[in-house]
Structure formats: C-alpha cells, structure tokens
Amino acid sequence: MAKAQRRYVCQACGGVSSRWQGQCGDCAEWNTLVEEAPAVVTPFAAKHDLRRGGRTIDLVALDTDVPSPPRVSTGIAEFDRTLGGGLVPGSATLIGGDPGIGKSTLLIQAAARMAAAGHGVTYISGEEAADQVRLRARRLGLGQAPVRLAAATSVRDILATLDGGPPPALLVIDSIQTMHSDAIEGSPGTVSQVRASAHELVRYAKDTGCALVLVGHVTKDGAIAGPRVLEHMVDAVLSFEGERSHQYRILRATKNRFGGTDEIGVFAMGGGGLDEVANPSAxxxxxxxxxxxxxxxxxxxxxxxxxxxxxxxxxxxxxxxxxxxxxxxxxxxxxxxxxxxxxxxxxxxxxxxxxxxxxxxxxxxxxxxxxxxxxxxxxxxxxxxxxxxxxxxxxxxxxxxxxxxxxxxxxxxxxxxxxxxxxxxxxxxxxxxxxxxxxxxxxxxxxxxxxxxxxxx
CATH class of the missing domain: 3.30.230.10 (Ribosomal Protein S5; domain 2)
Known part of the structure; x- marks a missing residue:
C-alpha cells in the first residue's frame, strides 16, 4: 500500500507545501501552515482510465434560448439592487465585512421581510445563541417574523435537519468560518474545513433550489478570510463597507454571475437597524x-x-x-x-x-x-x-x-x-x-x- 504523503496548507492563502516551515512561501505569512492528510494514492487509482465507465452528458448549442432566472425579492430595495434584482433560487451568495459593520443586522432584516411575504426562511447562527439572535430581532421590531432559527455548527446536523422538510426559499449561514464537517479532519475555520463545509452547503442549494447566503469573516486587509476558492464556489460576492463611527454603509458587489458588479446599495445605521437611503448624494x-x-x-x-x-x-x-x-x-x-x-x-x-x-x-x-x-x-x-x-x-x-x-x-x-x-x-x-x-x-x-x-x- 502506498504511503500517504504529508502536505501542509497555508491558512491565509491556501498554498500547499510538502514540509512544514515557519513562513509561507506564497504569501509570506508566519505560522499559518497546518498539516492536512490527503487521500492515499494507490497504483490502481493512479493508472485508472477515466475515459470509461462514466455517464454521457448532453451537449447543447450556445444559441439555445434560455429564460432569465427568476428572482425573489428580499424586501430591501437597496439589497435587491446590489444583487441585480433579487435572490436567484439555487444561488450561493457570500457577504463579507468588518466586525460590527451590520452584516447580521442586514440579513436578519432581509430574512424577516421574506418570511413575512410568505417565503420559507431558515437562519443558522454559528457565532451566537438562538436567544441572542431573537433579542436582536426584537430590538429591530422583527420579533414576530416567522423565521426558523437555530444555533449549530455541524454541517451534517444542518443538512439532516433541512432534509426532514421542504427546502426553504432562503438559507442564511452566519458564518461559514464557524461551520464544521466531520467528513474531514481539522478545526473550524481552517482552509480544508471552510472549503468542505461551503461545498456541501452550496451543493444542497443547487440540488433543492434554495437561495444560500453565507457570511464570511474578513482579514485585517479587508479581504474575505479563508481560501480564495471559497469566492470561486459561490455565485455572488458582496462586500459590506463603511466605518462604524459613520452612519452610512455601502453594500458593493465584487462578483455576480446573475448581474452586474457596478451596482451599490446605500444604508444608514439607525436605532431600528439599517435604513435604506433613497438619495445617497445627501x-x-x-x-x-x-x-x-x-x-x-x-x-x-x-x-x-x-x-x-x-x-x-x-x-x-x-x-x-x-x-x-x-x-x-x-x-x-x-x-x-x-x-x-x-x-x-x-x-x-x-x-x-x-x-x-x-x-x-x-x-x-x-x-x-x-x-x-x-x-x-x-x-x-x-x-x-x-x-x-x-x-x-x-x-x-x-x-x-x-x-x-x-x-x-x-x-x-x-x-x-x-x-x-x-x-x-x-x-x-x-x-x-x-x-x-x-x-x-x-x-x-x-x-x-x-x-x-x-x-x-
């Protein structure tokens, strides 16, 4: 049996090294290399021909008429503007921003408005207890919204719970860095765990038509923490910008497969949460x-x-x-x-x-x-x-x-x-x-x- 080769993955940039060293050779960060156990490659698997045994896929012409994807309004016009008109069923959206900027506030407001409009909404918090989220909703005047709420970090438990009933129209995961998949080794927040957890959640969204929204942490430079492959896996990447000392917030799209990346949404933080700004020039x-x-x-x-x-x-x-x-x-x-x-x-x-x-x-x-x-x-x-x-x-x-x-x-x-x-x-x-x-x-x-x-x- 072939011996498993050791590999060390940088938690900052995702770079791979065959041996441990104090500094990553790709991004020059210190003490970020963590050992990850890869799959064992056997001689049979190495010589196996992948051109046989698979199912035939259908190839279609480029000029085939395809209807525009339907949109589901979040109930917040500035949020819909940034998304290109609303959430697309089966899409995955990643929202990043500085701590305390208002990411959770924006999502609980959108979840409450969608639930009040008759859509099924599930909100999974990995950072706060369910009571904390419930208290925030009450403070925002949204305590009566029919949002299904839970505090969990196990991806297996989350997917098993969701499979027990009809898929929701919106699934919010706050945040992806706190999720843990028991299919692989590693603590929550590592490159392998973030990649595996996001893959399972995105696959659930694609299979069921559920609109998935992931909250991502950011580094001190403002980039979304974790591997860059996380941004490639999702359909839209939104950045929530602004200073906590200022009243306004700007929601900007840096990637959007269903719309443009040049739209922004402007909000003002008030006592009742984030308010839309109809005239940002003011x-x-x-x-x-x-x-x-x-x-x-x-x-x-x-x-x-x-x-x-x-x-x-x-x-x-x-x-x-x-x-x-x-x-x-x-x-x-x-x-x-x-x-x-x-x-x-x-x-x-x-x-x-x-x-x-x-x-x-x-x-x-x-x-x-x-x-x-x-x-x-x-x-x-x-x-x-x-x-x-x-x-x-x-x-x-x-x-x-x-x-x-x-x-x-x-x-x-x-x-x-x-x-x-x-x-x-x-x-x-x-x-x-x-x-x-x-x-x-x-x-x-x-x-x-x-x-x-x-x-x-």
Whole structure:
C-alpha cells in the first residue's frame, strides 16, 4: 500500500507545501501552515482510465434560448439592487465585512421581510445563541417574523435537519468560518474545513433550489478570510463597507454571475437597524449657501446610479527647507501626485513648497478617473483661495499632456446634478452632449480651466 504523503496548507492563502516551515512561501505569512492528510494514492487509482465507465452528458448549442432566472425579492430595495434584482433560487451568495459593520443586522432584516411575504426562511447562527439572535430581532421590531432559527455548527446536523422538510426559499449561514464537517479532519475555520463545509452547503442549494447566503469573516486587509476558492464556489460576492463611527454603509458587489458588479446599495445605521437611503448624494454633500475655497462637487457613477460627492482640498504653504506632506483620504495617492505634476508642468502652478491634503467628504472612496477635473479644480481653488461657485459641478479626465478627456455617462451625471439644484458644470470640450438644464462651460486643456478659475482672460 502506498504511503500517504504529508502536505501542509497555508491558512491565509491556501498554498500547499510538502514540509512544514515557519513562513509561507506564497504569501509570506508566519505560522499559518497546518498539516492536512490527503487521500492515499494507490497504483490502481493512479493508472485508472477515466475515459470509461462514466455517464454521457448532453451537449447543447450556445444559441439555445434560455429564460432569465427568476428572482425573489428580499424586501430591501437597496439589497435587491446590489444583487441585480433579487435572490436567484439555487444561488450561493457570500457577504463579507468588518466586525460590527451590520452584516447580521442586514440579513436578519432581509430574512424577516421574506418570511413575512410568505417565503420559507431558515437562519443558522454559528457565532451566537438562538436567544441572542431573537433579542436582536426584537430590538429591530422583527420579533414576530416567522423565521426558523437555530444555533449549530455541524454541517451534517444542518443538512439532516433541512432534509426532514421542504427546502426553504432562503438559507442564511452566519458564518461559514464557524461551520464544521466531520467528513474531514481539522478545526473550524481552517482552509480544508471552510472549503468542505461551503461545498456541501452550496451543493444542497443547487440540488433543492434554495437561495444560500453565507457570511464570511474578513482579514485585517479587508479581504474575505479563508481560501480564495471559497469566492470561486459561490455565485455572488458582496462586500459590506463603511466605518462604524459613520452612519452610512455601502453594500458593493465584487462578483455576480446573475448581474452586474457596478451596482451599490446605500444604508444608514439607525436605532431600528439599517435604513435604506433613497438619495445617497445627501450623505456626501455639505449643505452650504456660500462657496468655500478648496471644495468642489463631483458627480460619481456607481452602476446605473449617480452620486454627488464633495472633493475637499487644503494647501498649506511651508517655510523654505521643510519637507511638504501629501495626505489623501478616499482617493488614489498616485493619482493625486499625477494631477499635481500636471498642474506644475502644464499650468505654471507651484505646489513643491506646500503641504497638500485631499479628502472625499463622508468617507466615500472614489475610483472613477472622471474625478481628475474636480480634484484639479479643488487644488487650484485651495491654492488661490478663490472658491468654486457653490452651484457648480466638475468632472473629466486629465491627461499628462494637460488635455481634458471626456468620460462616460455625462448625461446621467448632469441630470443628477440638475435634480439636486446645481446650475452649472465644468466639463471637457471633447465629447458629444445633449441639451441640458445646466449652464455648461467646456475646456480643452487644464490650463484653460485654471485661467477660468483664477479670472485670467
């Protein structure tokens, strides 16, 4: 009989090593290698021909008409928006987020609303006792919802219980890192246990048509803990973002096999749980009647929704010889360095002896390149101490040559700005634009915009 080969699996990245060592060779993490007993490979199994003995599968044409998958509403419009219209029966969804961000609160609210609508809902908690979940539901005013609740960590016990009756429309597992499968060795939370437990639960969802939602822990870097294969096994991966010190929360899709990954849901944490935010722009805008130097409003695009956020800049002159500082919150620091270089090289402005601070109001993170023009306008305004008009928005991409390039969804951005009371817009000269309710000022280069903001010519 062949001797079983030892293998050690990294609990951080899933890398495999033939011997134990203190540091993982793939991700450089320390003390993460744990021994995992693989299956014994016999000479017969190694030489067995897999081309015989299997059943024949049906092959269909690519152009076969397939109906769109049905959707089940969670009762929370922002949640449905992020999912692409609701939960798909038989799908598996993974939700990750920082501790205390509101993952369990969001799911107990969705479970209660689906149960109140007549759908069967089962909520399995592996971290809290059933009484704790029941008390949270009462605090949220959902204590009378017909949700079937249990506290368990054994996958075998969970599946045996579910097989005893009709499958639920929604099955929530909170969280997958606490689940344990007795089919393999290892403690809950290890790579092998997370992979095996998720595989059994996902297979149950596919076989019965139950919509499965898994809660996942995150690492200190914000990535979902456990092996990356866990994200490949599920149909959708959602990330719950936000700071516990702030009121708002953002639910963002990073993977979705049944919809787009560019939609977000915005929530506000209140005394009664998570409340939907119908107008997210109100969260990220500062209400003022007079302009302030260094503040510019930028219409960002998230999926089919436009959000107006405020870009704030502060420029502080230093004494000669001091090293200036560059601090950025909510935007890419490398992009800020590029905008500063273009302003110096193409527009004749000097930031080399000044500290520059850039912030996106409300803690929102901007990754849209269309924010270049708004950032440049905020920097010029802060440097000259000349406010940008309070009723103006700005967006466009800045090239290294100083040219302003058009961006996508200009009409949608301007429509949202006009709806919130803005009257003028600063845009690149290139690009087609339909008739708008706003007064549009278009510039071909960044130098022209600087001249306009400084009143030169």
């Amino acid at each position: 969260l990220f805008l500062t209400q003022r009647e007079e302009g302030v130097a260094g503040a510019v409003v930028f219409p960002a695009i998230e999926g089919t929704r436009s959000l107006l956020v405020e870009i704030q800049a502060l420029v502080v002159r230093l004494a000669s010889g001091a090293t200036p500082r560059r601090a950025v919150v909510g935007w890419d620091s490398g992009r800020l360095a590029m905008i500063l270089a273009v302003l110096e090289a193409r527009c004749g402005l000097s930031f080399s002896s000044a500290e520059v601070y850039l912030n996106v109001a409300g803690g929102y993170r901007v990754a849209d390149p269309a924010a270049d023009l708004a950032v440049a306008a905020a920097l010029v305004s802060a440097l000259s101490e000349r406010p940008v008009p309070v009723d103006a928005v700005a967006f466009g991409e800045v090239a290294l040559s100083g040219e302003l390039r058009p961006v996508a969804h200009a009409g949608l951005r301007l429509k949202e700005a006009a709806k919130l009371g803005f009257e003028r817009a600063l845009l690149p000269a290139a690009g087609a634009l339909e008739a708008q309710a706003l007064a549009v000022a278009r510039f071909g280069t960044l130098g022209r915009l600087v001249d306009h903001l400084l009143g030169r010519g």
